Amino acid sequence: MGRLVVVANRVADPRKPGAGGLAVALGEALRASGGLWFGWSGRTVESCSGNRVHQQRAGEITLATVDLSHADYRAYYLGYSNSVLWPVFHYRLDLADFDAGDIEGYRRVNRLLAHKLEPMLRPDDVIWVHDYHLIPLAAELRAMGCAQRIGFFLHIPLPPRTILAAIPQHGWLMRSLMAYDLVGFQGATDRDHFADYVLREAGGQMQGDDRLHAWGRTVRARAVPIGIDVAELESMARGEEAREMRRAMRENYAQRRLLVGVDRLDYSKGLPQRIRAFRRLLEQYPENRRSATLIQVAAPSREDVDAYGDIRHELETLCGALNGDFGELDWMPVRYIRRTVARKRLPGLYAASAVGLVTPLRDGMNLVAKEYVASQDPADPGVLVLSRFAGAAEQLVEALLVNPYDTAGTADAIQQALRMPQEERVVRHARLMQSIRSHDVHWWAHEFLHALADVDA
Ligand code: ADQ
Numbered sequence: 001m002g003r004l005v006v007v008a009n010r011v012a013d014p015r016k017p018g019a020g021g022l023a024v025a026l027g028e029a030l031r032a033s034g035g036l037w038f039g040w041s042g043r044t045v046e047s048c049s050g051n052r053v054h055q056q057r058a059g060e061i062t063l064a065t066v067d068l069s070h071a072d073y074r075a076y077y078l079g080y081s082n083s084v085l086w087p088v089f090h091y092r093l094d095l096a097d098f099d100a101g102d103i104e105g106y107r108r109v110n111r112l113l114a115h116k117l118e119p120m121l122r123p124d125d126v127i128w129v130h131d132y133h134l135i136p137l138a139a140e141l142r143a144m145g146c147a148q149r150i151g152f153f154l155h156i157p158l159p160p161r162t163i164l165a166a167i168p169q170h171g172w173l174m175r176s177l178m179a180y181d182l183v184g185f186q187g188a189t190d191r192d193h194f195a196d197y198v199l200r201e202a203g204g205q206m207q208g209d210d211r212l213h214a215w216g217r218t219v220r221a222r223a224v225p226i227g228i229d230v231a232e233l234e235s236m237a238r239g240e241e242a243r244e245m246r247r248a249m250r251e252n253y254a255q256r257r258l259l260v261g262v263d264r265l266d267y268s269k270g271l272p273q274r275i276r277a278f279r280r281l282l283e284q285y286p287e288n289r290r291s292a293t294l295i296q297v298a299a300p301s302r303e304d305v306d307a308y309g310d311i312r313h314e315l316e317t318l319c320g321a322l323n324g325d326f327g328e329l330d331w332m333p334v335r336y337i338r339r340t341v342a343r344k345r346l347p348g349l350y351a352a353s354a355v356g357l358v359t360p361l362r363d364g365m366n367l368v369a370k371e372y373v374a375s376q377d378p379a380d381p382g383v384l385v386l387s388r389f390a391g392a393a394e395q396l397v398e399a400l401l402v403n404p405y406d407t408a409g410t411a412d413a414i415q416q417a418l419r420m421p422q423e424e425r426v427v428r429h430a431r432l433m434q435s436i437r438s439h440d441v442h443w444w445a446h447e448f449l450h451a452l453a454d455v456d457a
Contacts, residue, residue: 001033001126001449001453002033002122002124002125002126003033003034003035003036003122003124003125003126004029004030004032004033004035004036004125004126004128004449005035005036005037005038005117005120005121005125005126005127005128006026006029006030006035006036006037006038006128006130007037007038007039007113007117007127007128007129007130007134007137008037008039008129008130008131008134009039009040009077009081009130009131009133009134010039010040010042011037011038011039011040011041011042011063011064011065012037013058013063014026014027014028014030014031014058014061015027015058015059022226022441024229024232024441025229025441025442025444025445026445027061028442028445029445029446029449030060030061031059031060031061034060034061035060035061035062036061036062036064036120036125037061037062037063037064038064038065038113038116038117038120039065039066039113040065040066040067040068040077040113041054041065041066041067041068042065043067043068044067044068044069044070044072044073045067045068045069045070046069046070047069051066051067051068051112051116052066052067053065053066053116053120054066054067064116064117064120066112066113066116068109071105072105072108072109072112074105075102075104075105075106075108075109076102076105076106076108076109076110076133077133078302078304078305079097079099079102079105079106080102080103080105080106081106081132081133082302082305083096083097083099083102083305083307084096084097084098084099084102084103084167085132085133085135085167086132086156086268087267087307088159088163088164088166088167089132089156089157089158089159090156090157090159090267090268090361090362090363091157091159091163091361091362092267092268092362093163093166095267095307096166096167097306098167098168103168103169106136107136110134110135110136110137110140111140113134113137113140114137114140114141114143114144115140115144117141118141118144118146121146121148123147123148124148125148126148126149126151126449126452126453127141127146127148127149127150127151128150128151128152128153128448128449128452129150129151129152129153129180130152130153130155131153131154131155131156132154132155132156134152135152135173135176135177136172136173136176136179138150138152138176138179138180139175139176139179141179142179149181149182149452149453149455150179150180150181151180151181151182151183151184151448151449151451151452152177152180152182152183152184153183153184153185153224153226153448154183154184154185154186154190154364155186155226155364155365156186156363156364157186157187157189157190157362157363157364157391158185158190158191158193158194159193160193160196161193161196161197161200161201164193164197164201165201170201171201171202174194174197174198174201174202175202175214175215177194177219178214178215178217178219179217180219181219181220181452181455182219182220182221182222182448182451182452182455183219183220183221183222184222184223184224184448184451185221185222185223185224186223186224186225186226186364186365186391187223187225187365187391187394188223188394189391189394190223190364190391191221191222191223194212194221195212195221198212198214199212202214202215210222220451220455222451224444224447224448224451225365225391225392225394225395225439225444226364226365226367226441226444227370227436227439227440227441227442227443227444228367228370228371228374228436228440228441229440229441229442230374230436230437230440231440233347233371233374233375234374236343236344236346236347237347237348237351237374237375239344241342241344241345241348242344242345242346242347242348242351242375243348244345244348245345245347245348245349245352246348246349246351246352247348249295249348249349249352249353250352253293253352255291256291256292256293256331257288257291257292257293257354257355257418258293258294258295258352258353258354258355259278259292259293259294259295259353259354259355259356259357259414260294260295260296260297260349260350260352260353260355260356260357260372261274261294261295261296261297261298261356261357261358261359262297262341262346262349262350262368262372263296263297263298263299263360263368264298264299264301265298265299265300265301265308265311265312265315265338266301266302266308266311267307267308267310267311267361268360268361268362268363269298269359269360269361269363270359270360270361270387270404271296271298271311271315272311272314272315272318273359273361273404273405273407273410274296274357274359274404274410275294275296275315275318275319275322275334276318276407277359277404277407277410277411277414278292278294278322278333278334278357278411278414279318279322279325279326279333280407280408280410280411281411281414281415282322282326282333284408284411284412284415285411285415288415288418289326289331289333290328290330290331291331292333292418293331293332293333293334293335294333294334294335294357295335295337295349295353296319296334296335296336296337297337297339297340297341297349298315298336298337298338299338299339299340300338300339300340312338315336316336319334319336322334346371346375347371347374347375348375350371350372350375350376350382351375351376351377351382353372353382354382354383354417354418355382355383355384355385355414355417355418356368356369356372356373356382356383356384356385357385357414358372358384358385358386358387358390358392359385359386359387359402359404359410360387360389360390360404361387361389361404361405362389362390363387363389363390363391363392364391365390365391365392366386366387366390366391366392367392369384369386369390369392369396369399370392370396370436372384373396373399373429373432373433373436374433374436376429378426378429378430378433379426380422380425380426381425381426381428381429382425383399383400383417383418383420383425383428384396384399384400384417384432385399385400385402385410385413385414385417386399386400386401386402387401387402387403387404388401388402388403389403389404395435395436395439396432396435396436398428398429398431398432399428399432400413400416400417401413
């Protein structure tokens with residue numbers, strides 16, 4: 001295979017501590033071919049006449065980034081990507097803000113990135129584009145004559161065609177995906193939605209197992225679920241920071257049963273529904289009062305988008321009311337913390353908790369579910385309560401699967417988790433670990449790149 005070129009909205013130095021599992025996995029694949037990682041620098045500037053490409057070496061890898069103007073950032077990132085595509089792809093038409101102006105900014109930035117990338121490409125490069133910010137990138141590159149293999153991976157869900165059709169430019173967007181050679185999805189559900197769109201909305205045909213033909217092009221569509229770096233997580237769990245975290249939590253909450261939620265503060269994560277289910281648990285099963293304590297960590301995210309301010313307000317109101325109504329002088333039911341926890345400490349927090357609550361209303365995969373399981377002591381593991389609407393639920397069938405919209409049902413599942421005998425916890429955990437280990441992030445990168453290399457050039 002030729003040199004790997006990764007294109008993503010953001011670029012990370014895989015050598016830096018805290019780069020995360022994705023950067024580590026991509027870093028490994030990039031290193032092997034002396035690759036290039038290209039994307040937005042994360043910086044906005046007054047005006048970016050020329051949009052110079054900043055290049056930097058990170059070991060054998062080249063990192064190349066472009067700044068965006070404030071106007072482009074607003075239209076491409078806050079606007080079309082996060083106020084149209086993110087809500088609609090998470091089935092939230094009610095939160096979408098279809099501002100006609102934003103599509104132009106989205107196209108403009110994709111065209112800009114394609115124009116900056118193209119001169120750096122070599123004929124035998126293999127290009128891997130990531131996520132909803134960059135759907136039209138391959139079409140822009142093809143328009144400039146790029147004939148390299150180009151793959152795309154969608155990290156978020158793809159909704160049914162009837163929901164997609166609410167986006168005024170849905171035909172253009174889906175047609176843009178046909179410029180890729182391979183399109184990867186988190187799960188079979190997402191892949192099937194894509195196939196259904198191509199067959200029924202665009203009058204395309206299915207050719208063999210995973211080839212779709214429409215608009216004069218053929219693309220392969222596959223489900224390649226992303227995983228975590230299990231080895232990295234296990235080594236962090238053995239580390240000083242995680243052990244100290246676990247010890248401190250166990251000591252501070254010696255008389256309590258801990259439940260944990262770790263999320264970005266995003267309306268897709270089902271945080272208000274989770275607090276309501278926890279409240280129902282305390283109402284329905286009073287033996288948990290003065291005992292069950294939910295630690296909810298929510299990392300601030302996209303605060304410039306209005307819908308994110310609303311979800312923060314709703315969550316804070318619910319947590320305040322729950323503590324006010326049920327709290328005692330020596331016990332508060334929920335500890336809500338709006339910040340990011342250092343990556344190295346997270347396994348300690350997970351390990352100290354009897355229950356992990358991962359209850360998104362919709363999620364492409366959800367890596368927290370996998371991190372929670374991989375951080376447990378196999379001899380005395382905690383229980384994962386997982387939304388059936390997370391992509392992870394396709395694989396993690398030994399978790400307690402819940403419908404987060406069903407408050408009473410979720411409360412019952414939390415109660416079941418808190419009371420689950422050790423023997424059952426051990427068996428479920430072992431099965432979950434088997435699947436998390438065999439489909440880790442290295443498997444994911446290898447599987448996708450192998451499939452891309454296999455596409456007829
Ligand atoms: P996200 O929506 O960001 O990612 P997720 O996969 O749950 O969702 O989390 C990504 C990472 O952020 C995890 O490693 C987690 O530990 C970390 N994280 C989240 N909240 C944190 C906090 N408060 N403090 C510290 N760390 C925190 C998108 C899609 C997902 C998909 C991923 C990867 O929305 O569905 O799983 O991409 O493809």
